Amino acid sequence: MKRRYLAILLINAILLGGCQKSSDQFFAYQDYITSSKNDLGFNLSENEFFAKELVILDNEDSGYDDNLVTSKAAFLFDITNKKALYAKNPYERLYPASLTKLMTALIVFKRGELTDMVTISHNASNIPVEGAKVCGFREGDLVSLEDLLYCLLVYSGNDASIAIAEHLSGSEEAFVKLMNQEAQKLGAVHTNFVNSHGLHDDNHYTTAYDLYLIYNELLQYDTFIDIINKESFTSKYKDKFGNYKERTYKTTNLYLTGEKEVTEDITIVGGKTGLTSKAGNCLILLLKDGNDNQYVSLILKATNSNNLYTEMSKLFSLIIE
Structure with a gap:
């Protein structure tokens, strides 16, 4: 009984603290707990929900300067000391663009064998979206799941994402069900995926804090x-035809390529970018300071690439103040 009361207090601390829409957040989680057994086919336990140490937003986290960044949502979390240094609109529903691929990658780690060989399908090699970023694989190409995972995260190839989904679940539709189930298990209850890559769909959305929950799991x-x-x-x-092919893909993270400068005493470990016309420019990062404290930072819906990196660097300044 004592553990149950503790779980309730912890959930309330997460849901009611530092959020202008705390009542909505509370009822969303309450509905999730109620439906987790009947609708999703699994029981939500305290151990599952709190299996990883998380940065929790509380009542003291509501006084940040929203003018620090003009992007729609942002945060900077000290994950070494489990402290929020900045948060703007952490629970607002937004489009994730290719940050969607973080969940695709998580399913690979949980369910895939990286040594598997994957045959590229017609669907994966013929994405009917103009300007969609692709690795250029052709129907019938044989690629390892490990290579597809690298292409997914380094280059953000949408064809790699579909190939992964079809290989692991038989179809992208079936894979998306896994994505949403995993999001629910992580507590990312304000997220709904409709594809494995993040190309725009009005019903494909998430929140900054939900992305943190997904990213936190991947960091394990x-x-x-x-x-x-x-x-x-x-x-x-x-x-x-059995011919060997070789392609090199450059990261989309301009900090890693050196095209954008990093604040002194900050090391960028890596991250994931996203971009669509509706989602704007997005970026989530893992970084560390000179004392090896680790941080996760996020910008959602920046107006352009320059603003994305300029505002991300503004967040870094909070570390060295």
């Missing part, structure tokens, strides 16, 4: 941290 995997630290990646695969 050393391979994930290794991948997001790469400036580039070379994939070696076979085409449908």
Whole structure:
């Protein structure tokens, strides 16, 4: 009984603190707890919900300067000391663009075998969205799941994302169900995915704090941290005729390429970018200071690339103040 009361207090601390829409957040989580057994087919336990140490927003986290950044949502969390240094609109529903691929990657780590060989389908090689970022794989190409994961996170290839989804679940639709189930298990109850890549759909959305929950889970995997630290990646695969192919993909993270300068005493470990016309420019990062304290920072819906990195660097200044 004592543990149950403790769980209730912890949930209330998460839901009611530092959020202008705290009542909405509370009822969303309450509905989730009620439906987790009947609708989703699993029981929510305290151990599952609080399995990882999290940065919790409380009542003292509501007084940040919203004018520090003009982007729609942002945060800076000290994950070493479990402290929020900044948060703007952490629970507002927004489009995640390619930050969606974080959940796709998480499903790979939880359910996939990186040594699997994946045959690229017609769907994966023919994405009907003009300007969609693709790795250029062709129908029938044989690519390892590990290479697809690198292409997904380093280069943000949408074709890699669909290939992963179809390989692990048989179809992208079935894979999306897994994505949403996993989001619910992590407590990301204000998230709804409709695809594996983040190309725009009005019903495909998340929040800044939900993205933190997903990213926090990924940081438990050393391979994930290794991948997001790469400036580039070379994939070696076979085409449908058995010919060896090789392509090199450059990271979309301009901090890692050196195109954007990093604040002194800050080291960028890695992260994930996102961009669509509706989502704007997005970026989530893992970074550390000179004392090896680690941080997660996020910007959602910046107006352009320059503003994205300028405002992200403004967040870094809060670390060294």
